[in-house]
Amino acid sequence: MLMACPPCQAPGTVRWYGPGSQAARPVFRQPGGLILLRSSGSSRKAPAEATEAAMAHTVFHTCSLCEAICGLKFEVEGNRILSVRPDEDDVFSKGYVCPKGIAIAAIHDDPDRLRRPVRRNAAGRFEEISWDEAFDLVARRLGEIREQHGGDAVGFYWGNPTGNNHGALLMMSSFTKAIGTRNRFSAGSQDANPRIVTSYELYGSSISIPIPDIDRTDYFLCLGGNPMISNGSVMTAPDMRRRLRAVRERGGKVVVVDPRRTETAKEADEHVAIRPGGDAAFLLAMAGVLVERGRVDRRFLESRTSGWPEVERHLAAFTPARVAAFTGVPADTIERLALEFAGARSGVCYSRVGVCVGRHPTAATFATDLLNIVAGRLGCEGGPMFTTPAFDIGRVARMSGLDGHHRWQSRVRGLPETLGDLPSTVLADEIETPGQGQIRAMITLAGNPVLSAPNGKRIAAALGTLDFMVSIDIYINETTRHADVILPPCWNLAEDHIDLLFNSIAVRNIARWSPPVVEREEGELADWEIMLELTERLGGGPLGEPWLDRPLRWLRPFGVRWTPTGFLNLILRLGPYGDRFLPWSDGLSLEKLKAAPHGIDLGALRPGVEQRLFHKDKRVHLASPRMLEAMAALERDLEARAGENGLV
Numbered sequence: 001m002l003m004a005c006p007p008c009q010a011p012g013t014v015r016w017y018g019p020g021s022q023a024a025r026p027v028f029r030q031p032g033g034l035i036l037l038r039s040s041g042s043s044r045k046a047p048a049e050a051t052e053a054a055m056a057h058t059v060f061h062t063c064s065l066c067e068a069i070c071g072l073k074f075e076v077e078g079n080r081i082l083s084v085r086p087d088e089d090d091v092f093s094k095g096y097v098c099p100k101g102i103a104i105a106a107i108h109d110d111p112d113r114l115r116r117p118v119r120r121n122a123a124g125r126f127e128e129i130s131w132d133e134a135f136d137l138v139a140r141r142l143g144e145i146r147e148q149h150g151g152d153a154v155g156f157y158w159g160n161p162t163g164n165n166h167g168a169l170l171m172m173s174s175f176t177k178a179i180g181t182r183n184r185f186s187a188g189s190q191d192a193n194p195r196i197v198t199s200y201e202l203y204g205s206s207i208s209i210p211i212p213d214i215d216r217t218d219y220f221l222c223l224g225g226n227p228m229i230s231n232g233s234v235m236t237a238p239d240m241r242r243r244l245r246a247v248r249e250r251g252g253k254v255v256v257v258d259p260r261r262t263e264t265a266k267e268a269d270e271h272v273a274i275r276p277g278g279d280a281a282f283l284l285a286m287a288g289v290l291v292e293r294g295r296v297d298r299r300f301l302e303s304r305t306s307g308w309p310e311v312e313r314h315l316a317a318f319t320p321a322r323v324a325a326f327t328g329v330p331a332d333t334i335e336r337l338a339l340e341f342a343g344a345r346s347g348v349c350y351s352r353v354g355v356c357v358g359r360h361p362t363a364a365t366f367a368t369d370l371l372n373i374v375a376g377r378l379g380c381e382g383g384p385m386f387t388t389p390a391f392d393i394g395r396v397a398r399m400s401g402l403d404g405h406h407r408w409q410s411r412v413r414g415l416p417e418t419l420g421d422l423p424s425t426v427l428a429d430e431i432e433t434p435g436q437g438q439i440r441a442m443i444t445l446a447g448n449p450v451l452s453a454p455n456g457k458r459i460a461a462a463l464g465t466l467d468f469m470v471s472i473d474i475y476i477n478e479t480t481r482h483a484d485v486i487l488p489p490c491w492n493l494a495e496d497h498i499d500l501l502f503n504s505i506a507v508r509n510i511a512r513w514s515p516p517v518v519e520r521e522e523g524e525l526a527d528w529e530i531m532l533e534l535t536e537r538l539g540g541g542p543l544g545e546p547w548l549d550r551p552l553r554w555l556r557p558f559g560v561r562w563t564p565t566g567f568l569n570l571i572l573r574l575g576p577y578g579d580r581f582l583p584w585s586d587g588l589s590l591e592k593l594k595a596a597p598h599g600i601d602l603g604a605l606r607p608g609v610e611q612r613l614f615h616k617d618k619r620v621h622l623a624s625p626r627m628l629e630a631m632a633a634l635e636r637d638l639e640a641r642a643g644e645n646g647l648v
Contacts, residue, residue, distance in 0.1 A: 060087050060597040061514040062499060063101040064164035064492045068231035068238040069502050070097045071598060072104070074493075074517045081105040081493075081518065091599040092510045096239035098231065107491055108518065113474045114488035115521055126476065126486070131523065138485055139537035141468040142179065145441045146538075151180025152411075155430065155439040159447025160187050165492065166500040167528030167564040168445065169393075171542065173400045173420070175531040178540025182408055182417070183430060183439055187452060189423035191353045194361035195234060196418050200405045201624035202369060204614030206419045207394030207403065207504060210369065210384030211235055212348040213605050214243050214507050217382040218252040219340065219347030223279050223368070224354025228264040233352050236506035241267070243507075253344070255337065257282065257329075258354060272337070277359035278327030279351065280634050282334060283367035284318035285327075287374045289338035291315055297376030304609060305373065307623020314631045317638070326641055342375045346382025360637070363630035373620065378609060385605035386612035389504045390511035390577050390588060391568055396500075398614075400544060406626075411437045424453040431462040441468040445527070450478040472530055490524035493517040498568055509606075511577070511588060512599035528564050565590070577602060 056077040063070045071090025075082040084105050086097035107113065117134035118126040129137075145153050156176050162168045176184055188196065200206045212235050214220065225233060227240040237243055244267060247254055256265040257272040257279070265271040274282055290296050291312060301308045320331035327334075341347050351368040358364055369378070377383030397403040397419070406416040412429040415422065422430075427449060431439045442463060450456040450463070456478070463469060463482040471480035474488045497514035499506075525533075532542055541549025542562040552562055569590035572578055579587030593600065615621055 056082065059515060059517045060090075061493065061517050062497050062512055063097065063104060064161075064497060065100045065104060066098075066231065067163075067233060067236050067502050067505075068093070068098070069164075069236060069499050069506075070101050070238045071512075072097060072101055074105075076517060079518045079521075081108060087598060089598040091601040092506070092508065092512075093238035096242070104493070107474075108493050112476075113491065114476070114486060115524065117488065118476075118486045120484050131525065134485055134487055135533055135537065138470050138487070139534055141484075142441060142443075142470075142534070143538060145467060146180060149440055150437065152183050152437040153440045154179050154181045155183040155185065155427070155442045156181060156445070157185040157424070157427065157442070157447045157449055158187075158445040159449075159452070161446040162527075163501045164497075165446075165495075165527060166391075166498045166568060167495065167526055168531070169500055170396070170564040170567060171528040171531040171535070172445065173402055174540055174542055174544035175535045177544040178535040178538040179443075182422075183437075184417075184421045185424045185427050185449070186421040187424065187447060187449075188419070188421060189425065190453065191356050192234070193418045193423070194356045194365040197362055197405050197626070198365040198369060200403070200418075201626055202366070202620050202622070203612055204621075205394050205398070205403055205612070206405065207397055208386065208612040208614065209234060209505055210372065210378060211387055211505055211507060211605065212350045213346075213382050213385045214240075214348075215246070216604070217247060217346050217348050218250070219344035220244070220247050220252070220254045221257070221337070221341055221347065221349040222255065222264060222268075223257045223274075223283070223349070223351040223364075224356070224358070225350060225352030226258075226262040226264050227352075228262070228267060230352075232507070234505050235350065235352075236502040244268075253340070255340075272329055272333065275326070275328035278323070278329070279355045279358055280360040280364035280367045280630075281318055281323040281638060282327045282329055283349070283351075283364065283371050284315060284631070284634075285320045285323045285334050286338035286341065287367065287371045288315040288318050289320060289335050290342055290371075290374050293339065293342075295339070295342040296374050300373065300376055300378070304613075305620040305622050306617065307621060310623040310628065311370070311631075314628065314635070317635050322642075323638065326638055341371070346380065347375065347377055348372065348383045349377075350384070360630065360634045362626070363634045366627045366630060370622065373622070378620075379607055381604075381607060385607070386609065387504055387506060388509050388576050388602070388606050388611065389506075390509070390575055390602060391498060391500050391503060391571055392575055393500050393504045394612075395575075396571065411435070424449055425455075427453065428455065428458045428462040431466065440466060441470075442466050443469075444471045444473065444479055444483070445531075446473060448477050448479045450482075472527060487530050489527040489530055490520045494520045494524065495526050496565055498565065500568070508604060509602035510599050511572070511593055511602060512596075513590060513593040515594075532562075 059074045059076055061072055063072050070093035071087030073085045073087045084102050086095045088095040116128045117131055119129045121127050142154055196206045199208045232240050244254055254268040255270045256268040257274050258265055259274060259276050261271055320334040324331045349368050349371045355364045372378050372384045379385055402420040405418050409416050410422045410426040412433045413426050415426055450460045469483045470485045471483040472487050473480045480486050494516050496516055499512055543549050573581055573589050577588045579585035579589050
């Protein structure tokens with residue numbers, strides 16, 4: 001497991017040996033001046049102790065440091081990583097890797113990575129304790145706070161690295177169900193909630209996200225994204241530089257609309273310097289041009305959508321001439337780009353973080369999808385397409401009850417949940433404000449909101465007032481330094497790996513399973529094992545439903561044990577490529593994935609939209625009340641700005 005922002009941890013660490021009785025004990029200074037005292041028996045096993053007679057061998061494993069999920073080739077001897085190179089035969093990354101991937105072994109070897117649980121002592125220092133002591137303490141304190149103040153008195157925050165860890169992803173929901181809290185928070189509200197909400201409103205599922213078919217498109221229109229640097233955010237695609245250049249090499253066009261001349265803009269055919277916050281109006285004006293010029297795909301609108309007439313009426317307010325001053329883009333440029341986009345053989349409009357954190361993020365994300373739909377691009381080759389993942393995380397989200405939006409609101413400010421999580425902007429409010437449901441205990445999982453969330457200083461101060469805090473993390477960082485107990489999981493390279501989340505938003509359908517690169521060190525546990533132990537001590541189980549968890553407890557004496565990989569094998573075998581447990585089937589199973597060390601290519605994204613529409617009528621709901629309100633808010637802003645500028 002990796003904390004939310006690895007670069008901020010180790011570089012500033014100072015290491016020395018203390019005086020007197022501590023002379024033989026390593027002492028580590030961590031962020032904020034905290035000190036960690038390690039027992040003399042806690043040092044990492046030497047490679048010879050780990051695997052006495054191990055020979056040098058090769059292990060292929062997927063990189064878990066970012067969304068690109070590149071294939072890596074490890075040379076390992078004993079429990080020592082000798083080298084890390086790109087996997088030239090990986091079915092997806094094809095030999096591409098960034099510098100982060102090559103350096104991944106540094107985390108495994110980092111002496112500052114926690115390897116045993118630590119507890120804050122009376123002097124404010126962290127000292128190592130046993131797993132039994134740690135579990136007893138954490139379960140007791142969480143149970144006491146829950147009993148006295150209710151489940152919502154325990155908050156839970158999970159960070160981005162959880163997305164690269166299938167075990168943690170699968171166990172997290174059952175863990176919070178066992179606690180009985182709705183005070184869940186994540187890093188998603190910093191950059192992704194508008195995308196998630198738009199998908200839920202339009203397609204009926206938060207995970208139904210159209211992905212650019214970048215390898216077959218002839219026109220790539222990019223707003224608020226910098227894929228040359230990000231390697232494709234919510235567009236999992238290693239080596240974006242090659243893919244974008246390929247668009248141009250086959251005669252296509254790349255257009256970047258961004259206030260800044262980004263690295264991607266420098267490589268593009270055209271850069272349009274829009275004013276910050278103008279994205280939604282710009283895109284709606286483009287859609288309006290297509291309506292006015294009769295370039296709308298009415299067959300798709302009539303057969304696959306609902307609410308188009310109402311949306312069409314709203315578009316009348318967003319003409320190129322009217323939005324030109326608001327966006328900083330000349331009216332003739334807006335009109336030209338709209339007609340270019342519609343006239344290309346294939347095309348896709350893609351928007352990302354810059355749009356999601358703008359003034360009208362939901363309206364802009366909706367406008368992105370609307371332009372694609374109006375132009376007849378959704379579900380078509382070279383356009384925005386839906387994945388057909390072997391491991392369907394959308395199915396898992398629906399099974400666990402996570403998929404949804406606005407089902408409850410935060411206690412203090414009344415902000416809605418999205419995909420089971422509240423915005424991290426209300427975390428400090430929920431800790432500081434007295435009353436029923438006030439957060440009195442906090443759990444963090446691979447997250448560092450003090451560093452990554454808005455107003456980190458306020459969050460840090462709020463964390464310091466908690467009755468109890470526990471962090472599941474491998475480092476003492478700006479957030480975990482406030483914890484009473486830190487439970488460190490083994491590092492990702494000591495676990496098997498399945499791409500659960502990012503295969504659902506990748507530009508190609510693939511499936512991979514990676515074995516552990518190294519053995520776990522003595523006493524180490526995985527994230528999911530830590531959460532499972534606490535879940536069961538708090539009265540829950542791995543599946544989050546008593547009628548399912550009860551039989552698992554009965555079967556445990558007979559060797560039947562839930563594991564995330566075993567659960568995903570079930571999802572895989574019953575999925576679109578699975579063998580359905582039929583002996584004569586040539587479909588997929590975990591065993592077949594294990595026999596393919598470089599992964600299995602399942603083909604290009606498939607045309608059509610039916611497989612990802614989850615409204616009962618199997619249509620795209622364009623006139624969702626929330627989307628219409630987002631458009632109305634934008635129109636009011638447009639009118640107000642026009643009045644300020646003396647424009648009509």
